Each structure stands twice: as structure tokens, then as C-alpha cells.
Amino acid sequence: MLTVTVTYETLAPVYVIAAEFSTLVLDPAMGRIPTVLCVVSGDKVMSPRKSERCQLRLMIGVLTLTGFGLAMSVAARAANSDGWYTPDQATHGHIVFNSYCAECHRPDLTGAMGPALIGDAFLKTWLNRPLGDLYEFEHSKMPANNPGSVPDDKLWTITAFLLQKNGFPAGSSPLSAQALSRKLAKAQ
Numbered sequence: 020m021l022t023v024t025v026t027y028e029t030l031a032p033v034y035v036i037a038a039e040f041s042t043l044v045l046d047p048a049m050g051r052i053p054t055v056l057c058v059v060s061g062d063k064v065m066s067p068r069k070s071e072r073c074q075l076r077l078m079i080g081v082l083t084l085t086g087f088g089l090a091m092s093v094a095a096r097a098a099n100s101d102g103w104y105t106p107d108q109a110t111h112g113h114i115v116f117n118s119y120c121a122e123c124h125r126p127d128l129t130g131a132m133g134p135a136l137i138g139d140a141f142l143k144t145w146l147n148r149p150l151g152d153l154y155e156f157e158h159s160k161m162p163a164n165n166p167g168s169v170p171d172d173k174l175w176t177i178t179a180f181l182l183q184k185n186g187f188p189a190g191s192s193p194l195s196a197q198a199l200s201r202k203l204a205k206a207q
């Protein structure tokens with residue numbers, strides 16, 4: 020694993036870039052692109068010419084890490100932009116939840132006769148499982164006094180509300196059967 024540390028020495032106009040295999044000492048005053056003054060590798064100080072291979076490896080490592088970071092950032096943004104539900108769907112789900120579920124789970128989802136549907140209790144049960152598991156449980160077991168009685172369209176809005184309250188991001192598409200195989204995971 021490549022570890023890169025960048026510091027700027029304020030008393031002397033040099034940058035120090037440290038990696039597992041070498042340290043470059045750069046002078047930013049030498050022009051627009053900092054000039055390598057020397058390379059420190061272990062207990063050896065090498066001139067720039069003798070250390071070209073180390074410099075090349077360091078630059079490849081830094082570029083690789085930068086590219087990997089960019090790719091992860093783009094992937095995370097793409098996942099977040101899809102979201103799970105629309106804000107309107109979750110808002111409507113709150114109303115439907117209060118009609119069908121709040122008696123047992125309370126309007127604030129903290130639980131009463133039924134378990135809490137917010138926070139650790141909910142996340143420990145459903146996180147990293149397919150949305151279909153949650154939906155199937157809701158559909159076949161809820162409400163406890165009349166399982167399966169909530170129509171599908173209302174159940175989707177209730178599920179959207181639960182996801183919203185547990186920190187899952189909203190998106191531009193409503194929650195539907197197309198998301199059943201998608202794992203419940205939060206973006207970090």
C-alpha cells in the first residue's frame with residue numbers, strides 16, 4: 020500500500036512528499052513546476068538523476084491514487100443521484116404510515132406494540148439486505164392485525180417514508196418493484 024504525506028515547510032521554501040519507498044524534497048521557487056532538490060530513501064540521500072526510477076514510481080503511485088479517488092467519487096455521486104424514492108413519495112408515505120402503522124409503531128417510528136422502525140433497530144435488521152426482503156416482510160406480516168391488507172401502491176409509499184427516516188437518499192424515480200433486488204446500503 021502506498022502512503023503519501025505532503026507537507027509544506029514554512030521556514031524554507033520546499034515541499035516534502037513522503038512515500039513508503041522515498042521522500043522527494045521539492046523547491047517551488049524554481050519555477051511553475053517544483054524542482055526536485057533531492058530524494059531521501061531510507062537513510063540515503065540521492066541526487067535527482069540517480070533517483071529517476073523512484074520519482075517515476077512515486078508519480079505513478081500518486082496518479083494511480085488520484086485516479087482511484089476520482090473514480091470512487093464519481094461512483095458514489097452516481098449512486099446518490101439515483102436515490103431510493105422521490106421526496107413526494109416519502110411525504111405521502113408519512114400520511115399513509117400514520118393511517119396504517121402508527122398505532123403499533125408510533126408516528127415518530129420509535130415503536131410501541133411493534134418494534135422501532137428508525138435508527139439502529141431498523142438498520143441492524145435490514146441494512147445490506149435486498150429491499151425485497153423488507154417489502155416482502157411488510158407485505159406478508161403487516162399490519163399484525165390484518166397481514167397483507169395494505170395495497171401495494173400504499174406499501175411502496177410507506178417503505179419510501181421508512182427509508183427517508185433512516186437516512187437513505189431521495190432521487191428522481193419513485194420506489195417500485197424495480198428496486199426489489201437492490202441492497203439496502205447507505206452511501207457514505
